[in-house]
Amino acid sequence: MTSLSLPRGMGSFFKECEHPRSRWSKCPHLYKIRFRGVDGRQAEESGFATQDDAVERLSEVYNAKKAAPRSQAKAQRVAKYGAMRFGDYAAEWKAGQRDLGPASVAHLDSLLSIHLLPQLGSRRMNTFDHKVVEGFIRTMERNGVGLAAQSNAFDKLKAILLDAHRLGLFDDNPVMGVKAPQYDPKRVVIPSSAQLPGIRAAGDDSFLLVADLMSGCGMRNGEAYAVNLNNIVADDVYRISEQVNRTTGQYERLKHRKVDEYRDTPLPARTRRTIEWYADKYGTVDGYLLRHPSDPSRPFPHYHISNQWRRIKKAGQTDIPDGMVVYSLRHFFASNCLNHGIPITDVAEWMGHKTIEVTYKIYRHLMPGSIGKAAKILNLDLVA
Structure with a gap:
């Protein structure tokens, strides 16, 4: 269009x-x-x-x-939407979120149906204020809702009420001054370079390929499942252009990207050799290396790797850090980059983060001593 x-x-x-x-x-x-x-x-x-x-x-x-007149337009909006039930307003707001992929829509539906609508669905929009929002958070706390879910539910409520505030339904933003749920995600668990060889070889050939794509190119799980021989655009560059969506099981656009958008990532020689080895051994379908084990006409299913991961951990024959998940292989890529002095701005771009703040939040602790190192470098010209 x-x-x-x-x-x-x-x-x-x-x-x-x-x-x-x-x-x-x-x-x-x-x-x-x-x-x-x-x-x-x-x-x-x-x-x-x-x-x-x-x-x-x-x-x-x-x-x-x-x-x-501006006041007349505002009065019309307030009259129309102020008396609207939150559930109806949320449905209209959701219809406008056209940039969301299927997985994000499913997550939004879950938050609405489990947390937001049962408490707030029948409330009139013009009755929201900071006390109502704080009461919503306290109710989640009393019900034993996890902090991650509390944080996600509050973020969605905040987005919906902000939309209403922009329409003029509230003189004051109802979430202004409200203390958000204090969710502090655990520090990511990353395998060491000594542990990685044993982990990558612990499963079948598809597991080894996925492990090398995630640890070598920083791919998300679904992006690795959509690996395509035609996306090697240079000997040292791989173009990530799609993913296998966990919800639909189909090839779809990348997270935080529009259709046909892509990102180029470094392609280490070992990762390229693994791709070429797998293609030579198993062949490809329209360039795709990984296909459904029982039906080559279908994309590779997410459960195939997750099932292997559970078996690998249960066997206990490989040194796997406590708390490590398959996604930790992607974290290894970021750790490897930052430990070798690659700028975090480049790492953020290669990993496809929506903003660099996400990269800093997750990986800032991987850059210990960066301030001290900077102080020494800056001192060179100061004492010259």
């Missing part, structure tokens, strides 16, 4: 077809428009035969918004 934005506040028109913008005037597909109405909510309309028709309709909406 290609879209052309008009002056700020007017909206945009576009066509949802495969034709480039230069062909819009000749292709038979109808135009659509997207805009924000007087109530501040985003809306779409379709069925416009020409670009001029689409722009004319956008102009009508824009002029109507300008003509309506």
